[in-house]
Amino acid sequence: MEFSSLTLKALPNIPLISPGDHLGIIILEAINNTHLSLTNGDILVIAQKVVSKAEGRYKRLADV
Template identity: 45%
Template sequence: MARIEFIGLETIPEIKPGDDLAKLIVDAANRECSGIKDNDIIVITSKVVSKAEGRIIELDEIKPSRRALELARKTGKDPREVQAILDETEEIIAVIPIKEFVEEGIWDLSKYTKDLEGSIQLINNDPCFFITLNVNNQIYTDAGL
């Protein structure tokens, strides 16, 4: 019988620009689960890769455009974050108002999380997300930021 096992590596440090991701992953796998074997599949988030590549955006250095200010007003997002999304995308396909869906009972958040209080705090800090299309016609949420 085939078996699938998911193992989240817990001892990888906070990633910094220039970090050797492969080495960090191999070392953590050796410590935590007897290493990486043939046919193992390694999943790495794009955010971690971006950090290692130094593709980090300093929000304090972003000056929001009029469009970013208007979208921020309508969505509750930080205008600088909206500008960063606009800078990384070709097109905004949709805006999903998660906080509004939860508050109006359209979406029962308790069905999808073990930490309801933490999830509510997250959506209070980030009340919606953008579905965006990049220059390669790839779809992302919040431009993959």
């Protein structure tokens, strides 16, 4: 399988993520607000830091 192009797009206006935030809904709302659409074969890349914050699995450096 040969790929002819790669397009990267950052989603603007993602709010600061807090423990308990529903990351899936936040991402889908951002996609809808930018009038982008997902198609079969698209890949979403989400930073582990954002996932950890939404799950409440992080430590503040000042608390260590």
